[in-house]
Amino acid sequence: MSGNTFGTVFKITTWGESHGPAVGVVVDGCPPRLPLDAAMIQAMLDRRRPGGSSASTGRKEPDQALILSGVFDGLTTGTPIMIMIHNRDADPGAYEHLADVYRPGHGDITYMDKYGIRDWRGGGRASARETAGRVAAGAVARALLQREHIGVWAYTIALGGVMAHERNLGVMDNNPYYCPDEQAAAAMEKRVEAVKKQGDSVGGIVEILARGVPKGLGEPVFDKLDADLAKALMSIGAIKGVEIGSGFQAPAMLGSRNNDPITPQGFLSNHAGGILAGISNGDDIVMRAAIKPIPSIRIEQHTIDTAGRPRTLSIKGRHDIAAIPRINVVCEAMVNLVLADHLLRQRAIQ
Amino acid sequence: MSGNTFGTVFKITTWGESHGPAVGVVVDGCPPRLPLDAAMIQAMLDRRRPGGSSASTGRKEPDQALILSGVFDGLTTGTPIMIMIHNRDADPGAYEHLADVYRPGHGDITYMDKYGIRDWRGGGRASARETAGRVAAGAVARALLQREHIGVWAYTIALGGVMAHERNLGVMDNNPYYCPDEQAAAAMEKRVEAVKKQGDSVGGIVEILARGVPKGLGEPVFDKLDADLAKALMSIGAIKGVEIGSGFQAPAMLGSRNNDPITPQGFLSNHAGGILAGISNGDDIVMRAAIKPIPSIRIEQHTIDTAGRPRTLSIKGRHDIAAIPRINVVCEAMVNLVLADHLLRQRAIQ
């Protein structure tokens, strides 16, 4: 009910604040006897860590994953898997000047509206640091999906107004933005550097591809696979829009064009994005998420303090210029979680 | 788990197939002593009925709402409200020629993949007729929200490639497409007529506005208000994309532009779309949904039969040219349901 749990069979609950002692996640419903170790989780967390690109904060977090339960002799036991990550570089003092002011574009003001109290240290629960738990859980889901030969990739197709024109997945790991277009990646880097100097920030678009998803996943009518994926992605703080297949291009297409013809060899096109009537059709699942620019900027902004008086604010602490590329692994994790959940849900009715 | 239930406190379960004896919904969790009668539900169902525009099917359904439980002396009792709508104009025979073929763009093939059986009569459970239950439940949610002075509108801002340039809500009820731009509405009508002659279909964009939503609704971190709204809308069959506030424009904006400055009088802009960090901020909630063209078209399409052999198919039965305008009230219903649910969820923690 309080919204910190996600999934039905493969279910996760995240906990923790940005500058508390730790953040973490409980994964419940993972099948037993799945090989799992801390290194598999660490590999994903490392992709979420800052430091890889010009766009990312200087916060230094080793982000070491500790598995505290649910694994025995290298195998899952079917009981809850608790994964904890200590907040080593927490520095609450650095945020004291933000204790009585609401940062524009952040949840500071709405958390106060909702709860009448807020942990102002680095955004508290609303911090992107919460996503470390999601990524850790996503790594468990990924282990389950890989056993079924399902793969998920989240790559950048737009950043700061620079669009990728290619989908060459082979090169996405060669640049810090997970961009499948090398020329675009170089232009993105320049754009980020320029905006950084202005003290501003940029947004972008992440495309997520899931390949090998078996036919038949997704539950009519409310828990359609695309509905659950949309929720999963929109639950990531910076995401303002989600589309699947032809998405926002579909409204201007004719039915004769948007329909994917069916042949004995499969679909001739994939405007559906791999999901028909909420159920996977065996084709690639292709989604895109619109990422807003990071709200923390050095440029002075108008806001109010907790007493309602006008203030101006320039945010000088360590923060990213773009949610990309760190958000990519979060998108991937959320998609992994939805697919793992629906894979198990489908088993239940067979 | 099987996905026919939506909501947590204000919870609905829809049931029924397109050409079975009836469709309906059970609304559970509605507070007691709310005035409710069949006419309030009927008013919403009437907006969903075909016949109002050139875009809609000729199927004649009186769609009469029967309240079978949960209301006593004109007031809700706090117990489940069951609303049933008979399928008067069901004509399963008209679909017999579709019993052994999969219609492109429909769930025929994926329902078979999932369940190994399908009710081929008019799409069975995957039919848009299922949304009658949602609209009936949405009318109950609407009654609850109106008591709190919350209003929701769903209007058409694009149809068949024609865009609305105005947001004059005062005129939306004067044209069959709920378009807030009269000139655009006229152009939409022409476009629909032209496409109808070609035997093709069109898509569009619906914008949904919620006004008067109190601050503080939405549950961090997974059940963010926008995440739940995104799921609610994406669970409607024809919707391929959802965005909030600046949505897919946000990726190309700078942070200094996308952030909404805060003043003692409120926010100076609404790029957030009324939701910050998943929690309503008191501003208008503004979302848009991308509607794909209706997949049932007269133009001949390639497909396969249930034995996997190639077939061509031209769909000549009664069907809409566009999901708009009938889908608008469904969008409105889904948003009403999410808001009613979060309104009650927020009470639980106070």
Next chain:
Amino acid sequence: MSGNTFGTVFKITTWGESHGPAVGVVVDGCPPRLPLDAAMIQAMLDRRRPGGSSASTGRKEPDQALILSGVFDGLTTGTPIMIMIHNRDADPGAYEHLADVYRPGHGDITYMDKYGIRDWRGGGRASARETAGRVAAGAVARALLQREHIGVWAYTIALGGVMAHERNLGVMDNNPYYCPDEQAAAAMEKRVEAVKKQGDSVGGIVEILARGVPKGLGEPVFDKLDADLAKALMSIGAIKGVEIGSGFQAPAMLGSRNNDPITPQGFLSNHAGGILAGISNGDDIVMRAAIKPIPSIRIEQHTIDTAGRPRTLSIKGRHDIAAIPRINVVCEAMVNLVLADHLLRQRAIQ
């Protein structure tokens, strides 16, 4: 949340009031391609109908089950199964004298405390008539379990102070109380007749046996199989206690006696009642439920009216003398529902 839904994978939602137009149930999560027809449901409903014994009301309800969705060509389709039962013999007028008074032992006063409104016609939602929906849903669960060779029986081992000393299941259908001891059954009948003349009512104990349950069902730690069974039974209005295996005898036993020794051929005793640490062990599951006497009695009782003033009340309408034997099929249905649910839950993690 509002408590009218039961189960997780195999999930039911009941609706309806005693003297409204109908009662019913939506069964969601039933696997597809299960043979199901109205007769299978009717057979169970017929066992719940009044008229079979001296203990039962004279209310005449044909209780005809109508399947309105989820079944196609005699097979379940995987979509929600809605079963409706009209209230043919509803006679709200007969209850008007109860509109302003609270019947002792009934929910009249607590429904008013909770909701500030109540449907006083025959107990409204709190009426045992609600269990018709449970029995209908239980029949669907039963069909699923029978395919797995799981059987459930609910028989009477005490009524009005008369105890059964035998467990001869072969004779339970030969007497109106489903008593597995013919001598006791005869004594029960005499006891009921005598109490009836006094205008009073009696309670009893129902024992429920589930045979053929596979090993491994039940979810640690909160959704233990016995915990879910206990809830299922305690959710039946008249039940005041539930025990499994040695139950309330266990507290006075020594560990060396209560433990069931394990041998290569199986357990040497069954004090556990077929469930160890919340998980089925393959042995018979044996539970007992304590049924309170029917609260509606002709004997005059002290109570208050809705204005809080003292009143005396003698209930002369049609009502049962004992919940047994009609409650037996309800107990059986609830156990069937829990087992079906856990059977499917276990599949999800494999």
Next chain:
Amino acid sequence: MSGNTFGTVFKITTWGESHGPAVGVVVDGCPPRLPLDAAMIQAMLDRRRPGGSSASTGRKEPDQALILSGVFDGLTTGTPIMIMIHNRDADPGAYEHLADVYRPGHGDITYMDKYGIRDWRGGGRASARETAGRVAAGAVARALLQREHIGVWAYTIALGGVMAHERNLGVMDNNPYYCPDEQAAAAMEKRVEAVKKQGDSVGGIVEILARGVPKGLGEPVFDKLDADLAKALMSIGAIKGVEIGSGFQAPAMLGSRNNDPITPQGFLSNHAGGILAGISNGDDIVMRAAIKPIPSIRIEQHTIDTAGRPRTLSIKGRHDIAAIPRINVVCEAMVNLVLADHLLRQRAIQ
């Protein structure tokens, strides 16, 4: 789904194994601004620790509660409260001789049946140590209930066949068994000492009293307050039966005796146990739970090893002679959790 989560609004998820690094709980849905500190949790955990009575193990666990999230400046923030307790005295080596044998009366064999793998170190997840998380969460619920002037007590009314005849709650803290009858307490101590010498174990009965519960809590029809309480108690490993009010005495009572007469001053008796039709009536809630004897005994027992071969087993490690008195605080915690949950559930519909 996997059963490690309990509650709907006030929701907890426990994690951890007996001899892993730690056990813990995530409490989600606790209202914000509730004063909470580690000492309030510690006080409850201390009552669960071994060492207080002859009946308890010699395992030395400081059981120090660490609050890792959800509390800021001594107040809850409305976000998940994670409480962790390190397993300081874990000694997995002591259990190696149990790695290939199933202890009678324990979940060893059923965990293997269910998962095909088990953590054999001290019972793993099935260990009573899991209840430390419940007690910690129960302390949070208790803080919430105390603000509403609701109190819960769990006292011993039978142990090893010795019955308490008084309910003098004033003396229950003066003896190690929380027995409200001082003479009985002395006899219980003697009985435990005697059984201990024999290498055997005993069971007992705990009565739980909740006072001050407001009228109107509990959700018809499945989530009746007594149904949820029954599940809560039956989910505790050692409990084999649960009853409320007149419980297993009700079956032999007449309706005229079991009904509680209503007067303007309240109910004249409390056979209902404070709950009518699943809804609290404002009276004391009184339940009793049957506790089986501890299955770990020194006396030699018949069992099998993991290869299915016959074995005999005498358990010599540290273990309790009775679950009482350590289980009392667990019962109290579970009742606190159910009441806190239903208190918040009721707010949601008002």
